Amino acid sequence: MNQEIRIKAKPFYAVLVILAFLIIYSISSNRDCGDEEQIKAALEQSLNREAFHLNQKGPTIYAITPTYARPVQKAELTRLSHVIRLVPNVFWVIVEDAENTSQLVSKLLKKSGLNERSVQLSAKTPTNFKLQGKDPNWSKPRGVEQRNKALEWVRKHLAENGGREKHSVIYFMDDDNTYSTDLFAEISKIERNKVGVWPVGLVGGLMVEKPVLNRDGIVLGFNSEWRPERPFPLDMAGFAISSDLILDNPQAQFSYEVERGYQESEILRHLTIVHEMQPLANKCTEVLVWHTRTEVPKLDAEKVLQKAGKRSDVGLEV
Ligand code: UDP
Ligand code: MN
Numbered sequence: 001m002n003q004e005i006r007i008k009a010k011p012f013y014a015v016l017v018i019l020a021f022l023i024i025y026s027i028s029s030n031r032d033c034g035d036e037e038q039i040k041a042a043l044e045q046s047l048n049r050e051a052f053h054l055n056q057k058g059p060t061i062y063a064i065t066p067t068y069a070r071p072v073q074k075a076e077l078t079r080l081s082h083v084i085r086l087v088p089n090v091f092w093v094i095v096e097d098a099e100n101t102s103q104l105v106s107k108l109l110k111k112s113g114l115n116e117r118s119v120q121l122s123a124k125t126p127t128n129f130k131l132q133g134k135d136p137n138w139s140k141p142r143g144v145e146q147r148n149k150a151l152e153w154v155r156k157h158l159a160e161n162g163g164r165e166k167h168s169v170i171y172f173m174d175d176d177n178t179y180s181t182d183l184f185a186e187i188s189k190i191e192r193n194k195v196g197v198w199p200v201g202l203v204g205g206l207m208v209e210k211p212v213l214n215r216d217g218i219v220l221g222f223n224s225e226w227r228p229e230r231p232f233p234l235d236m237a238g239f240a241i242s243s244d245l246i247l248d249n250p251q252a253q254f255s256y257e258v259e260r261g262y263q264e265s266e267i268l269r270h271l272t273i274v275h276e277m278q279p280l281a282n283k284c285t286e287v288l289v290w291h292t293r294t295e296v297p298k299l300d301a302e303k304v305l306q307k308a309g310k311r312s313d314v315g316l317e318v
Contacts, residue, residue, distance in 0.1 A: 051185035060091050060168040063090050063091070065093065066175070067175045068097035068098070081114060092114055093153060094121070101120045121153060154243075164244050191278060194272075195277050195278065196279075197234065197279055198239075198280045199211070232264050239277070253266075
């Protein structure tokens with residue numbers, strides 16, 4: 001009798017175990033499902049599909065970066081390299097303000113996987129134009145020698161790689177600014193024979209310096225407060241140039257001869273007029289680049305150590 005009950009009860013227990021398993025499974029998979037959906041929703045919100053596509057398929061953007069040896073150099077270039085890694089259509093033209101190219105930069109390019117889409121050049125600023133110890137940073141033009149060297153390289157490289165037929169874009173990307181990956185999607189929209197423009201955050205004494213458009217989206221001018229009388233009163237980070245303009249106007253470059261704040265106007269005067277510039281970043285309503293500046297680190301204790309022959313960075317690259 002007892003045995004009979006036990007035999008009958010067996011399937012009952014089996015069903016119970018299966019049910020319990022199913023309940024636990026469904027609770028846990030429901031939770032997983034909830035997680036997955038949340039992740040998907042978060043991705044959809046953050047992923048700008050258009051930007052992603054343009055950064056994959058857009059024209060080559062030659063990003064020209066002058067750089068010079070100082071304690072923060074590796075930190076600056078690491079930040080920049082990480083942006084460039086995320087934007088496959090950028091080709092990095094890095095020009096060191098030095099007699100020769102450095103190990104620090106070549107190792108950084110190699111390590112960041114950018115070897116294949118970068119070139120490392122050097123062009124030393126002549127001593128009479130180089131900032132000295134206590135000079136305020138605006139007292140002499142910065143990056144002139146390096147940007148011109150890069151332009152020379154780009155012109156030659158373009159001529160050897162499709163010339164005017166192949167559309168690409170040139171952008172001056174200083175090493176201390178802050179760049180959104182979305183900026184490069186905007187730069188990718190620059191048309192042939194055009195100079196693209198957009199707002200730049202934290203520059204010229206303003207929260208944002210930006211092109212002013214009329215109702216038809218034509219650039220009328222800029223909202224600049226600092227030297228608004230300049231032909232092109234905008235920052236270097238606020239424009240990029242279609243490659244055909246660079247090839248058609250070999251005289252367009254930077255100069256030591258111009259007044260402070262006129263480098264942008266100096267190159268642009270050969271290439272375009274304000275009304276013909278191509279407004280980007282959602283009709284110039286979005287800030288995708290900031291003219292940030294890095295504080296000079298205080299290294300008083302380091303100097304004391306160095307005098308005692310006990311520097312903190314022996315055997316490491318900072
Ligand atoms: N730069 C350079 N040599 C110098 C000073 C600056 O190559 O002696 C580079 C610097 O790394 C940056 C660009 O020139 O990429 C502009 O310099 P900085 O950011 O100091 O200028 P600012 O932001 O004040 O216009
Ligand atoms: Mn800067």
